[in-house]
Amino acid sequence: MRSAGAGVAAVDALPFRAELTESFEIAGGAAHAHEGVFVRLRLADGTEGWGEAAPLAAFNGETPAGALSAIRRAGRAWLGRDAAAWRARLEELEEALPRGAGAARAALGMALLDAWTRRAGLPLRALFGGARTSVTSDVTVTLLPPDAAAAAARRIRALGVRTVKIKVGRDPADDAARVAAVAAVDPGFTLLLDANQGYGPRESLDLLRRLRAKGARVALFEQPARAGDWDGLARVGRLGRVPVAADESLRGRADALGLARARAVSVLNLKLMKMGVLEAWDCALIARAAGLGLMIGGMIETSLAMACAAHLAAGVGGFQVVDLDTPLWLKRDPGRGVRFGRGGLYDLSRVRAGIGVVPRLPLIPGRADASTTAAAAGTARRPRRPPPRA
Ligand SMILES: [Mg+2]
Structure with a gap:
């Protein structure tokens, strides 16, 4: 049966740009700004929900323009459909947007679930299971020289x-010098590594040997081999005697099942932007069923998408590693509401309904689509962009 007032009445895509405090450099390349797309989804009764697409080309090649066109296409198909049947809507989204459009899937799914839980008067974490009311995040050090890393x-x-x-x-x-410099700042730090598939198992094991010689203990090594090299991931875990997490190797349910069966890793790193909300949620359940550890992370995202991920991790529960720090990299976070707090705490206990974050309007338009952005965001002129940093 259709729920009165819960039909999807409008889906708007609002590309935006948020400057970073410094370039974000990983093995696959560097990002100099966050170019994303917000989605505003309105139900027939006027309830609004918000979502965010955060494509990161350095990670998996997704672009703002690609996300924008995918959002427009799939958003149109939802008009008039019932948000109360949200699981069916999210399944339609996966059919409409197969592999390679994870950021668009995430944005639309987030906006739909935000709208639906606001209408229902529930915090989003309650929809995911309500296991906990908060999660605690780490913070990342990028590919910096040792002094800057310290x-x-x-x-x-x-x-x-x-x-x-x-x-x-x-x-x-x-890398060993960078890690040692960080470890020297506080011997109580828990240290995680992320090679972003920049290494094969040989280099990753070499790095672990160097760190062992320096007395630095590593609690988790993310993606220490190429995405398709599952044997290599297992080898680093076995010979390096370190828990290994799959990030680039985990693109959806099939990978989660395969990695679990092959015992290739001991932890799965979920990201909404890789596969959308529903598939990330299913991967969490696969990991729980298979006895694998759980981690949640993101691309470069505002507090909107990060808070949504925090709701998923808190709602499902059992996440050992939470890596939701990227709002710290934004000069001005365009999201308003739940924030990365003292000690890395995302406190969701006071969110009464939905995600608990909305974008501040007007936005600084993104370059994905300048003409419609200005109209959609209600801004008259596009500010000049500073030249990208080298
Ligand atoms: Mg990673």
Whole structure:
């Protein structure tokens, strides 16, 4: 039966740009700004929900223009459909947007679930299971020289954060120096590594040997081999005696099942932007059923998408690693509401309905589609962009 007033009445796509405090460099390349797309979904009774697409070309090649056109196409198909049957809507979204449009899937799914839970008067975490009311995030150190990495680690310690994720994957000697510099700032830090498939198992094992010689203990190594090299992932875990997490190797349910069956990794890193909300949620349940550990992360996202991920992790429960720090990289977070708090805490206990974050309007238009952005965001002129940093 159709629920009165819960039909999807409008879906708007609003491309935006948020400047970063510094470039975000990983093994696959660097990002100099967050170019994303917000989705505003309105139900027939006037309830609004918000979602965010955060494509990151350096991670998986997705672009703002691709996300925008996918959102427009799939959003149109939802007009008049019942949001109360949200699971059916999310399944339609997966059919309409197969592989390669994870950011658009995430944005539309998030907006639909935000609208539906606002209408129902429930915090989004309750829809996911309501297991917990908060999660605690780490903070990332990117591919910085040792001095700069140590300075970043001191800032992280000052935030009260105890877990530091360090990007590696270009050169084992440089990486070992960076990790040692971070570890020296506070011996109590829990250290996670992420090679973003910049290394094969040989280099990853070399890095672990160098770190062991320096007395640095690694709690988790993310993607220490190419995405398709499941044997390599298993080898690093076995010979390096470290829990290994799949990130780039995990693109959806089939990978989650395959990685679990092959015992290739011990942790799955979920991201809404890789596969959308429903498939990420299903992967969490697959991991729980298979006895694998759970991690949640993101691309470069505002507090809207990060808070949505926090609701998923808190709602399902059992996430050992939470990596939702990217709002810290934004000069001005365009999201307003739930924030990355002291010690990395996402406190969702006071969210009464939905995600608990809305974008501040007007937005700084993104370059995905300048002409319609200006109209959609209600801004008259597009500000000049500073030249990208090298
Ligand atoms: Mg990763």
